[in-house]
Amino acid sequence: MNFDYLLVRLGELTLKGRNRGKFESLMLGKIKQALTAYPELQYECSYGRVYIKLNGADGERALARLTDVFGIWTISPVLKVKHDLEEIRHAALAVLHAHLPVPSTFKMSVKRAWKDFPHDSMEMNRLVGAHVLRNTPALRVDVREPDVELRLDIQQQGVFVYCTVVPGAGGFPLGMNGKAMLMLSGGIDSPVAGWTAMRKGLEIEAVHFHSYPFTSQQATDKVVALAQRLAYYGGRIKLHLVPFTELQTLLAQQKQDHLIITLMRRSMLRIAERLAERSGALAIVTGDSLGQVASQTLGSMNVIGRAAELPLLRPLVMMDKLEIIRISERIGTYETSILPFEDCCTLFVPKSPATNPNLRVVEGIENALGEQLERLVGEAVAGTETLVMTPEGQEERKLAASAEDRWF
Amino acid sequence: MKTYYFDHSASTPPYESVIRTVAELMAEHYAHPSALHRAGTDAGKLVERARAAVAGLLGAAPGEVVFTSGGTESNNLAIKGILGLAGRKTRHMITTAIEHSSVHGTARQLESEGVRVTYLTPDEQGRVAPSDVAAAIADDTALVSVMHANNETGALQPIEEIGALLRDRPRVRFHVDGVQAVGKIPFDWARSGVDLYSASAHKFRGPRGAGYLLVRDGLKLHPLLAGGGQESDTRSGTHNLPGIVGMAQALRLAIESMPERRKRMYELRRRLLSHVERIPELVLNSPSDERLASPQIVNLSYPGMRPEVLLHMLEEHGVLVSTQSACSSKSLKPSRVLTAMGLGEARATGSIRVSFGDEHVAEDIDILAERLQSTVAKLKPLERN
Incomplete structure (x- = not known):
């Protein structure tokens, strides 16, 4: 009717x-x-x-x-x-x-x-x-x-x-509660964390780390697709693509395999924080869910989280994986999230990552790297490419697409 | 001599721009769309863009579009895909006696493998009754397969009504062969109650070798082909990129112009029928009520005359039509469709199909009618009654 x-x-x-x-x-x-x-x-x-x-x-x-x-x-x-x-x-x-x-x-x-x-x-x-x-x-x-x-x-x-x-x-109209950076991997959790944050009225800018050629172009495309889906809810979303290869290979050479994820995560937070400063964002949203993987144990969260000064918002921290999957299906990100392309965290995963890293050891390694680490963090920020995603696609690439328009 | 091509239901002349697009894509995007390098991913993106375009035009979700090689494959995939996954307790399928051979043949094949098949017969207008579908449903029915528009007569089938009555029976899947209907008959996928819908690009002025199957979100099909797992594991095989993009473009052109083209084609149909009325030897096998008929197909019989004789005589005058009865050198087989409609052997054996398209104007129809008339006049003394 x-x-x-x-x-x-x-x-x-x-x-x-x-x-x-x-x-x-x-x-x-x-x-x-x-x-x-x-x-x-x-x-x-x-x-x-x-x-x-x-x-x-x-x-x-x-x-x-x-x-x-x-x-x-x-x-x-x-x-x-x-x-x-x-x-x-x-x-x-x-x-x-x-x-x-x-x-x-x-x-x-x-x-x-x-x-x-x-x-x-x-x-x-x-x-x-x-x-x-x-x-x-x-x-x-x-x-x-x-x-x-x-x-x-x-x-x-x-x-x-x-x-x-x-x-x-439910929730609040988008943007009513300020702005935050979202650590967006290609997985199931981070898009759900983004959606949850947006529902609470937070405007989101997504940050993704890629390690080309260790990660493929498809892995990045997948994140672009996820950001576009989030743009369906948000209208318009910035996606920062951070080149992480240099930092990652440096950290991989420190002979501290079990700590590499911890070290990577800390560097990622530092970069995200710099980007947040530039964008005027007041928090960092992550898809962490307590105990899910080695980097999300309480011990890891403590050591990793100390690298950032901004508040870390973890909307999924107390949720079960099944609940997260259910939301991801409902918001239309699940199918993309399960596409089998490695992101830069799954790449150098050691056989036995530390579930309870020692803060002093981690800080010691970082101090030994000193300026070199600081320089690479700066370079990663400087080399960041920013795409503006809308529900229809990507604003910058519209020009390239228009050459193909004649075929459709 | 000018050729008058009245066999659009068999295959259509592609749009000029589609031909260009296919050629350009063959030249520029020869890389494998599943390859990892830039050239491959660029090609892969065009496949996905075509999928989104097709989905958008049809009111479907991109994930509901499966690209195939055409109508025959889409129909085989839909039917075998459902019955291939159906348990032992659901081994029944309902279809009609007037389906295209790619549905009919698939049903026959499955019958030989132990599937029970109910073939519904249509009325004299070539239309099956939704109540017959309802009556045929059994506890073990897995699939109902009914075409949208018949390829011989153009008779439209009541798929909306069937879709509505199957809505209460979510375990019975509904497949519609829409090959003759796309771009000609309006269809609302989102509200249709249809689970699977087949189409073929070269019937709507796209390239040959491309087609699609709409598959309702969440429905899994048993794949026909094992291989590289393309199309979400439903249809392996290297994507036919030029065909797929060409099809997306042809579909857009067809759907966007559908209201005007429908109007024009129904006018041509009326014109042809009014001419045919004045040739008493010819009987109309298509529905006389145009609300029950596709606009572009008119099926006629010259009872007592071998149809290929009529066909070849018309051909000498540059007019191309088709017969639907498959003739071997010795025996003359009556049309399965017309027989099922109960039209009698003489009519079922002597039918020709006229199907027109975008290039035709009223004068072409007049010429067709005139040549039909003169051919019939020449053959009249040779009638075998």
Whole structure:
């Protein structure tokens, strides 16, 4: 059936009193950005809600798109009718009959915000509920645990009728809580960490380390694809590609195989921190999950984390791998993440990496390298290539692609 | 003498720009799209771009597009791919008696391997009934395979209704052979209830040797070919990059122009039918109601006349049509499709198929009709009743 409106309820931000207006207009911008493919839509904002008039647009697809926009609590496809009992009854039946799976029990829920409406909510409850029951064989009322709740929202501009409430992504509108750097490998965890951070309103710039020719171009392409997927949620994401070959080969020659991951990770954090400074980011987000691999034991996290001064945000730290995989499937990064290209951390993995590295030993090695380490960190930062990813692809490479456009 | 090519349902002349694209890609991107070096990854990216383009045009997800060598492979892959993974308890398939030989032959092959196959018969208009599909479903049914538009008569099959009735039976997969329909009949993959949809590029003015199979997200197929694991292990074999990109372009051109082309082709069909009405020897085998018919196919019978005689006489006048009955030197086999429609032996044996395309205008149809008329007049004294 064709609904007239999508009713969007904004999420956590409605809890905040003073800046509500600002948040709401930020949210409206995000919603419009997500729905640019539907120019026929019209938007009305009212206290913590956005009414989207469909004007014939495909409501199902627009709704599906909105479920990926952060800051949205729930979404309902609704019918809007005049203040006329017959019309309301008609719409109520239509909405209920369109509901899948077919409900066997329901309850009425009437909200009369516009007090000039002639019938009060109890009366409406009865008048419409009885009509629905008469016209729906085998439907019963269950006020405790109904299969569906048929809702009438009586406002001055009309009556909204609906019974479907689809959960949104929740969280805050993107950018509301500042900016952070995301350590983006090609694996399953880091894109999920990025998505989780973005859902909390953090703007993200991704940092990826590559060791060409020890790692392949495909490994980088994979990360580009992951960043592009994150851009679907974020609108536009910077991806910093850091050349890590020199540093990695230097560290690999220190005859400290069991510490190489620890040493690499510390250098990566130092580089990320420099990039964060340049971008004005105030934290570093990682996909660490406690105990998952040697570098993510508490001992390793301690020694590695001390290399950075910025706060390290680890949204997945207490999550199980299966939970992380489930999110990664839901947000559409899993299929890319499991492509079999080695990133620079899997490359020099020793047979027995340290699970409890000694901070003093690690610092000793770094001190011995002294200026050389410092110089290579600087060179890596200087050699970093930055791509701007949008949901459609990569901004810089658009020129190259346009030469190929003639073939498509 | 000018040639009037009325055999578009067999194969179409490719778009000029598609021919150029295929040639350029052959020259510039000869590297193996699965190779690791730059030339290979560039070629691989073009395959993925083509996949995204095809998916976008059809309302599918890129991961739902599997590139194949064409319609026959897509149909084989869909059917064997499902039944190859079906357990012993699901060894039943429902199809129709009017499918293209690549579906029909696959069904026959599977029958010889112990799969039960139900062949539904159509009505006189060449259309199967959704209720017959529903009635044929058994506990062990793994697959329903029904074509979108019939290749001999152009009769449209009620795939939306069948898709809707199969929605409640998620264990029964639904395959649609869309080879004759792509670019001609609107189709909404996202809401169709169809799990697998076959297409072939050279039927919509793309290159030969390229096709695709849409596979509903999450559905696994048993591969026909073992090898390098291309197409997510579903279809091994070096990607036919020129064919794949050429197909993506042809599909775009076909889909973008579909509304105007449909209108034009239905006008041509009406024009041809009004001419044919005045040739009493010829009987229409395609649906008379154009809402049930593809715009570009008209199937006619001259009962009592060997169709290849008609075909060769028309050919002498530069008019190319096809017969659908496979003739061997001695025996004349009636069309399986027309026989299933219950049209009788004389009609089923004497049919020709006229199928037109973008290059045709009203005058071409007039010339076709005129030559049909004069040919029939010449053959009239030779009728065998």
